[in-house]
Amino acid sequence: MNQEAFDTHALELKLKGFTILPDLLSPKECKVGREELEKRHPEREHGGLEWLFNKARIFERLYQLPDLLRLIRHFVGPDALLSAEYGSVVMPGEGGRGLHSDGGITGHNRAASAAPMDEERRVTSHALAVNVIFCLSEFTETNGATELVPGSHKYPYFDIPETAYANARTATAPEGSAIVFDINTWHGATKNQTAEPRYAVLSPWRRRWTKCEYEMARVVKPDVLERAGEDGPAIFGLQAQPPYTELWQWDRENGGPKQEFTHLKRP
Ligand SMILES: O=C(O)CCC(=O)C(=O)O
Numbered sequence: 001m002n003q004e005a006f007d008t009h010a011l012e013l014k015l016k017g018f019t020i021l022p023d024l025l026s027p028k029e030c031k032v033g034r035e036e037l038e039k040r041h042p043e044r045e046h047g048g049l050e051w052l053f054n055k056a057r058i059f060e061r062l063y064q065l066p067d068l069l070r071l072i073r074h075f076v077g078p079d080a081l082l083s084a085e086y087g088s089v090v091m092p093g094e095g096g097r098g099l100h101s102d103g104g105i106t107g108h109n110r111a112a113s114a115a116p117m118d119e120e121r122r123v124t125s126h127a128l129a130v131n132v133i134f135c136l137s138e139f140t141e142t143n144g145a146t147e148l149v150p151g152s153h154k155y156p157y158f159d160i161p162e163t164a165y166a167n168a169r170t171a172t173a174p175e176g177s178a179i180v181f182d183i184n185t186w187h188g189a190t191k192n193q194t195a196e197p198r199y200a201v202l203s204p205w206r207r208r209w210t211k212c213e214y215e216m217a218r219v220v221k222p223d224v225l226e227r228a229g230e231d232g233p234a235i236f237g238l239q240a241q242p243p244y245t246e247l248w249q250w251d252r253e254n255g256g257p258k259q260e261f262t263h264l265k266r267p
Contacts, residue, residue, distance in 0.1 A: 009071055034136045051085065102183035128210065129183040146179060149185065
C-alpha cells in the first residue's frame, strides 16, 4: 500500500470509525479459510471457531499482513496485542439488526465497570482497540455482511445512539478484504437472505496495557508462536504479562522467570 492509500484509510478510520482494506487475502486463501470454518462450524458451541491461529495455518496469516499491521499500530500503538481470533459464520436466515459496540464484556465499554465520575460516558478521545473482520466470502447487500454506523465511535455514551439503525451502512466488499473498525463503532451482521453461508474471521486488537479477551500468551501453541517470528512475543502479549516473580528474576522479553530462575516458572 502506498503512502497516499494508507493516509486515506487512516483518515476514514479516524473520521467514520471504519475502513475497508481490499485484497489482503487471495481467492485461494479465502477458499481454504471457508473450508476450515465450514468444517469447524458444527463444533461452534464448544469452541470450534475460537483460537483459530492454533487450528489451521491459513489463520496465522491474519496477523502477518504488513499493511494491516501498520494501520492497526497507527491507531493502537506499535506493541498492540492480538486479543482473540474467531470465526463468524452467518447461516442462511440468520443475522440482522443486532447492532452493538465491542468491549462491553471484557473491554473499556463494560458499563458495569464505569465509575460514578464517568457520568455514563465511555472513552472516545483515543482508539483503545480496533477489530478486523476478514471477509472470507464476498460481503453483499443480502448475504449477512456486517453493517456499521459511521461516526458512532465518537458517540460518548454506553447506550446505543437513537439514530443507529437509521444510519447503519452495509459494508459490501470483495472476498479477501478486511473491515477495520474502532471497537466503539456500533456494528452487527445483517440478515443473510441467500442460500449460502457467509464466512468471516474476526481478530480484535487492544492496547498493550489493557486486558485481552483471552490470556493469549498461554493460549498460543509453541510452534505457532515460533512461526509468528520476531513480532510474536509482542503480538501474543508475552512481553505484556505482569511479573509473578520479583523484578530482578523476570525476563520481560519472554514473559517469564529468567533462565536461572526457571524453577519459579508456573505451569
Ligand atoms: O460477523 C459479523 O458480521 C459481526 C460479528 C460481530 O459483530 C461480533 O462478533 O462482535
